Amino acid sequence: xxxxxxxPGPLSVPEGAIVxxxxxxxxxxxxxxxxxxxxxxxxxELLMYTYSSGNKEDGRFTAQxxxxxxxxxxxxxxxxxxxxxxxLCAMSYNTNAGKSTFxxxxxxxxxx
Amino acid sequence: DVKVTQSSRYLVKRTGEKVFLECVQDMDHxxxxxxxxxxxxxLRLIYFSYDVKMKEKGDIPEGYxxxxxxxxxxxxxxxxxxxxxxxxxxxxxxxxxxxxxxKLFFGSGTQLSVL
Numbered sequence: 001x002x003x004x005x006x007x008p009g010p011l012s013v014p015e016g017a018i019v020x021x022x023x024x025x026x027x028x029x030x031x032x033x034x035x036x037x038x039x040x041x042x043x044x045e046l047l048m049y050t051y052s053s054g055n056k057e058d059g060r061f062t063a064q065x066x067x068x069x070x071x072x073x074x075x076x077x078x079x080x081x082x083x084x085x086x087x088l089c090a091m092s093y094n095t096n097a098g099k100s101t102f103x104x105x106x107x108x109x110x111x112x
Numbered sequence: 113d114v115k116v117t118q119s120s121r122y123l124v125k126r127t128g129e130k131v132f133l134e135c136v137q138d139m140d141h142x143x144x145x146x147x148x149x150x151x152x153x154x155l156r157l158i159y160f161s162y163d164v165k166m167k168e169k170g171d172i173p174e175g176y177x178x179x180x181x182x183x184x185x186x187x188x189x190x191x192x193x194x195x196x197x198x199x200x201x202x203x204x205x206x207x208x209x210x211x212x213x214x215k216l217f218f219g220s221g222t223q224l225s226v227l
Contacts, residue, residue: 004154006154041121041220041221042220042221043116043202043204043218043219043220043221044155044202044216044218045217045218046215046216088154088155090155095214096143096214097206097214097215097216098143098145098157098160098204098206098214098216099157099160099170100216102154102155102156103154104151104152104153104154105154
């Protein structure tokens with residue numbers, strides 16, 4: 001069983017929809033939780049990160065961590081075609097983000 | 113803006129060849145990383161380096177080696193390429209600030225095909 005499981009997708013939604021992307025994990029030692037966005041033929045870029053449980057909001061994006069359920073989510077409000085990308089969740093034990101454990105990614109397409 | 117540059121976007125090599133993948137970052141970051149990205153397996157860490165001439169094995173180092181002679185440059189070496197090393201290779205760099213989670217900056221990747 002993988003340490004981090006991500007909803008496989010692909011996901012296709014109309015423009016303006018609310019998108020929910022989800023990951024579950026098995027290791028309760030994870031403390032830092034990240035979401036990366038990866039456009040086609042590009043490397044991942046950090047979108048949001050959260051330490052421990054709780055919510056974090058940045059514009060149209062909200063990251064949610066529930067450590068008791070070992071479940072994290074990324075919500076995208078008012079989705080735009082420019083949000084079409086693969087979204088990767090990642091988790092780490094400490095501040096060394098380079099040693100994170102990554103999910104497989106969910107590919108999102110937002111249709112105009 | 114931080115820039116992590118990988119020398120080749122696409123590379124085709126033959127089985128048994130020695131392959132060099134080059135990565136350069138321009139932000140004076142201490143830490144550099146090499147990953148491979150495969151469908152269904154996500155990103156997996158191959159090697160990383162915290163300083164010049166230092167290297168540490170990641171989760172899947174077999175068949176690979178690395179070199180870091182200068183702070184800005186981190187090379188991944190496939191000593192004898194095999195077909196199961198066909199993959200997307202991603203380089204990343206980061207710098208610790210001591211208080212928050214380090215931010216990873218990725219290059220655009222090298223798609224390597226070994227025939």
